[in-house]
Amino acid sequence: xxxxxxxxxxxxxxxxxxxxxxxxxxxxxxxxxxxxxxxxxxxxxxxxxxxxxxxxxxxxxxxxxxxxxxxxxxxxxxxxxxxxxxxxxxxxxxxxxxxxxxxxxxxxxxxxxxxxxxxxxxxxxxxxxxxxxxxxxxxxxxxxxxxxxxxxxxxxxxxxxxxxxxxxxxxxxxxxxxxxxxxxxxxxxxxxxxxxxxxxxxxxxxxxxxxxxxxxxxxxxxxxxxxxxxxxxxxxxxxxxxxxxxxxxxxxxxxxxxxxxxxxxxxxxxxxxxxxxxxxxxxxxx
Amino acid sequence: xxxxxxxxxxxxxxxxxxxxxxxxxxxxxxxxxxxxxxxxxxxxxxxxxxxxxxxxxxxxxxxxxxxxxxxxxxxxxxxxxxxxxxxxxxxxxxxxxxxxxxxxxxxxxxxxxxxxxxxxxxxxxxxxxxxxxxxxx
Numbered sequence: 001x002x003x004x005x006x007x008x009x010x011x012x013x014x015x016x017x018x019x020x021x022x023x024x025x026x027x028x029x030x031x032x033x034x035x036x037x038x039x040x041x042x043x044x045x046x047x048x049x050x051x052x053x054x055x056x057x058x059x060x061x062x063x064x065x066x067x068x069x070x071x072x073x074x075x076x077x078x079x080x081x082x083x084x085x086x087x088x089x090x091x092x093x094x095x096x097x098x099x100x101x102x103x104x105x106x107x108x109x110x111x112x113x114x115x116x117x118x119x120x121x122x123x124x125x126x127x128x129x130x131x132x133x134x135x136x137x138x139x140x141x142x143x144x145x146x147x148x149x150x151x152x153x154x155x156x157x158x159x160x161x162x163x164x165x166x167x168x169x170x171x172x173x174x175x176x177x178x179x180x181x182x183x184x185x186x187x188x189x190x191x192x193x194x195x196x197x198x199x200x201x202x203x204x205x206x207x208x209x210x211x212x213x214x215x216x217x218x219x220x221x222x223x224x225x226x227x228x229x230x231x232x233x234x235x236x237x238x239x240x241x242x243x244x245x246x247x248x249x250x251x252x253x254x255x256x257x258x259x260x261x262x263x264x265x266x267x268x269x270x271x272x273x274x275x276x277x278x279x280x281x282x283x284x285x286x
Numbered sequence: 287x288x289x290x291x292x293x294x295x296x297x298x299x300x301x302x303x304x305x306x307x308x309x310x311x312x313x314x315x316x317x318x319x320x321x322x323x324x325x326x327x328x329x330x331x332x333x334x335x336x337x338x339x340x341x342x343x344x345x346x347x348x349x350x351x352x353x354x355x356x357x358x359x360x361x362x363x364x365x366x367x368x369x370x371x372x373x374x375x376x377x378x379x380x381x382x383x384x385x386x387x388x389x390x391x392x393x394x395x396x397x398x399x400x401x402x403x404x405x406x407x408x409x410x411x412x413x414x415x416x417x418x419x420x421x422x423x
Binding site for chain 1: 292294295296297298299302312313314324325326327328329352353355357362364366367368370375376377378379380381382383385386389390402403406409410413
């Protein structure tokens, strides 16, 4: 029975692993729902601020903020959003692959790329590859916009000083629970939305100057976009982890089945052997 | 006459509905906005936003600043969730830079682009094998 006992022990240990992966799956599922709610909650602000920028660019078409002007691309800035923790399938790997492809695309044109990273995974991956201008890690499952302001400001300052002529946001888009897609989004220059339901000749009363106000609004707009990217990435992380943990649990189940079969075989073999020993012993005595 | 009011912050919608009058702490003092107000764009100070509806109780929110946009039939309050000041933002930016610099100085094993790509390809291959094994089971 020695072999069977060993197998029993293995089954026990796989069962324990399965318990853990099952628990992680359920935790990820509930966190995913909450993260999705936060993605939804962030949407109205982005929409409203976009609308205001649209109004503003229509009211005052002569005035142009540097954040809205296309210029020749000599340097590019990227904000990369990743997760803090692993065990979420290929989520980060797929994203990094796309980031590397984009970086190569620009570097082939002799356009240096500057990086700002959000999340521990991107920080440790890109640190070995290039200089990182700024980073923020350990945002947790419920990121807040105030944790992002500093990091974003580093990039915005670079853009203002001409150290970046275009600014991209790279993160995962939540398509559905099974699918998350790495995506690149242009943050700056901002392309205002067209809104034609307003009369032709009008202008705001500005308090204070339009330039200052536009600055305020555009900075908030970029921050809102990044915030939305971050909460969406959390939803992606949870979905990916849920799927990864589910398949881990399924695999553990398969292994347990195999081991159980092995155990039964060994037990049967032991019984057969015992029986034949008894029979042989009985035959010898009589 | 009614005016539509949207109060939003980056982390969620706070209020959306119609009102007969809205009071906001604007940069140059409190403003009351009735329907058909002239277009106005102003910064807000930390303070209260009060929305009055006829025959109903006044609704009050606290905002820590932000931007107010007024169109004749539309009031948009873009509220900040945190207090903003140039020096606070600057300090945050410095912190973010510092974190990156500290982390960079700890990283000794720098690799080049090709190596990173190879590592990624390997990781991706490992993943796809796992997936294949799984589907074959």
